Amino acid sequence: MSVNRKNTIVAIIGGGFSGAALAVHLHRAVGGLGGVGIVVFEPRERLGAGLAYSTPEPANRINVPAGRMTLYPDDPDSFVRYLDSTNALTEDAAAVLADGQAYPQRKVFGAYVAAEIAPLLDAGTLQHKRSKVVHVARHGDGWELHTADGDSHFADIVVVATSHPPPALPRALVPLANHPKLVADVNADAALDDIAAGDRILIVGNGLTAADAFAALKRRGHHGSVVSLSRRGLRSRGHPAVPQEPYGDFADPPLRSASELLRRVREALRAAQASGVTWHGVLDAVRLQGRDIWRNLPLNERRRVVRWLRPFWDAHRFRIAPQVETLLDEAIVSGQLRIVAGSLVSAQADEEGSLHVDLRLRGQKNITQIDLDAIIVTTGPAHGGILKSQAFLSGLEDAGLLTLCPTGLGIRCDERSRAIDSLGKSVETLLIGGPLARGTFGELMGLPQVTEHAVYVAGEIAHSLASAAAERHGSLEPLESTSDR
Template sequence: MPVNRKNAIVAIIGGGFSGAALAVHLHRAVERLEAVQVIVFEPRATLGAGLAYSTPEPANRINVPAGRMTLYPDDPDSFVRYLDRTNALADDAAAVLPDGQAYPQRSVFGAYVAAEIAPLLEAGGLEHRRSTVQHVGRRGNGWELLTADGDSHFADIVVVATSHPPPALPQVLQPLAGHSKLVADVNADAALDKIDAEDRVLIVGNGLTAADAFAALRRRGHHGPVVSLSRRGLRSRGHPAVPQEPYGDFTDPPSGRASELLRRIRAALRVSEADGATWHGVLDAVRLQGRDIWRNLPVNERRRIVRWLRPFWDAHRFRIAPQVETLLDAAVLSGQLQIAAGSLVSARPDKGGSLHIDIRFRGDKDVTPTDVDAVIVTTGPAHGGILNSQAFLSGLKQAGLLTLCPTGLGIRCDEQSRAVDRQGETIETLLIGGPLARGTFGELMGLPQVTEHAVYVAQVIARRLASVAAVTRSAAVQSVSG
């Protein structure tokens, strides 16, 4: 790593959870090194929340118990202590379940991360630049970052830790673009405010975001009919009634084919079911072994998993909070919510103000005409368009310095999270942090895995800075001796 200045500067672009976690753990990792400056570029006023944990919507809750959410893998009770210390759940009677497990609103976790990073900012260990990075380019052995406010900054090392790209509007829905009741990005400010209580709503998607959108509508008093549509009709699953230990070994021996991996998972599910357990423990084992499982698969097999198995994995892996699950179950039983499998065929606005959608439900040859008042798109981030989602990423792509991961899951990087350029060469001073690296690391969407990856990347950077410092000291000693 060609860092040869006395004062090394590490720039982290993106201050959501991924960027903030990396900043905290990098600060820890370089504490013993002299003069390492860590700067986080994030336009939001606080670090750590990002899209996921800055939402003001009270119906949006973390989807795992608070006891499994932490900024520090070596301190699993950190968030729980914060809840106790701040009495953060005092005004949220629904947060704690009868079994004592707490599922706070997502904004509470964002506040926790901000509280953890605040002392480092106050002490000067980290710096927060409230700017949007517009351009990143080579400058000598380092990088020049140009921000929207016209400033230029130098960094020896750059880490791309930006958020997911916004959802892409499905081509079929393009005729509705600009309609006041088409919600193309549910994370946008006031996204659901124009949907009336009695509106007929089509939610495109059935995952966590769809569940959050429905819960938010219900909190606003919505009582109109809702259809939640996805190709397979797979709804996000809930947590087990009784906690289970992870079950199954899927790395010894390693699986080199997606079909073999699927066979082993199904076999473990049968054994687990025979023992009276549910599928949860088996899928938890797959998640915990995810990085090693992924590493053992060639790229073509990874792509097969993404294409054919990812929807099933997402439905079981990303579980909804019990409060939201109960809400959805009741809505399905009452008939307000229909979980459907099918595909969109066409869409157009009606002269009367409604939206006309043609749907081909799974198993039907004929198209079913459907009139709704609003459409909410919850199909998830458009990962294939990540390099065109921000100006600086587009510039790095045009320069050949960033490329898409061949799995279609993010940005291409190596096993040390270093970016891989157009020629297939690694760039030692340009790293990828957070879920954008999951094409290489596999299971990198859940918070525990994102935190562990932040620790790993921080250690990669710290080792390289320490190595450079050692070489610099050795050269200085030899100079004096000479």
């Protein structure tokens, strides 16, 4: 990066957890440089919560124990101290389990991040622009950002840290797009308000978002039948009864194919079982070594992992809060909830507004029709359409400055998290932060990995700024990049 202005502005587009974490760690990383302004563009009133941690729904909890949630990799107890100092769990009796592990409501973690970032805002070392960025374009050696309120802002460096795109409506449900009881985005405000307590519901998807939707329905008193549909009928798995240490080495020797990865995981699972270790330890080892595993795989093998192994990975990797797991288990036993493996074929509504959906159950050729009152789509973000999800992203794509990751997992970037343009070249001052960079970095969806990536990107920016400062002062000593460490 060639940044030579006296005062350097770093603009972070998106102030959810990814953007807020980057802002905090960038402040730490450039603290000794001076002359660096950090501006976060986020329409929400509060930084750090984003889509995941701004939900007011009490039934939505963090999915890992509070002791594993932190803004600071070097301070793992930060969130726990916040809970203790604020008595945030005193009115949430269900948050703490018998073993002492706490799974607070998700909004509590958002409040914690906001509390951590507040001193930076109060001191003026970080600015929060409460407006949506609608256009970004080259401007000399930097960038010009236009916001929805009509303002324009200059930045030397831009980091794209926006939230996940909304789910894509399955093709079979397009005829119902305007139906009042089709919930196309369960994270939208008041998404479940039109659903009655006795409605027969189809939930399309069976992961953590589906579990959150069911928990929210139950809190509202829903007692109607629910079918949760996914291609393989895989549920998000729970946490181990006893904490497990990571088990297995999947980086040495390097894996070169999806089939080799699967074979090594299966071997480790058998060995772990013989040693009294559950599958959790093996999958945790894969997660911790995820970046090295991903880096060693050729592109075509990465695509095979995404297509064939990802559903099984997601079900075991993204574990469910015990409170929600118990709720689902009880609903399955009572018969209220059915987990179904299959696919959507078609859907229609009759004159009375009732819904009729044709399914093809897994392993069967015949069509099964179910009658419903409501449908909730929880299929997850449509990452393949990320560049069309916001106007400024579409504009950068049209200008040839952003491209899709070839694995379909987000935005293409290099090993320093710099965007790669349509000519295959790195864009020095345009970076990708958070899960949108996972096509390059692999495992980048869990909060610990997002935090570590924020530290990494902050280090890359700080290195570039320090190098520019050294050049201005005539220093010839090379500065080390975090990607070389």
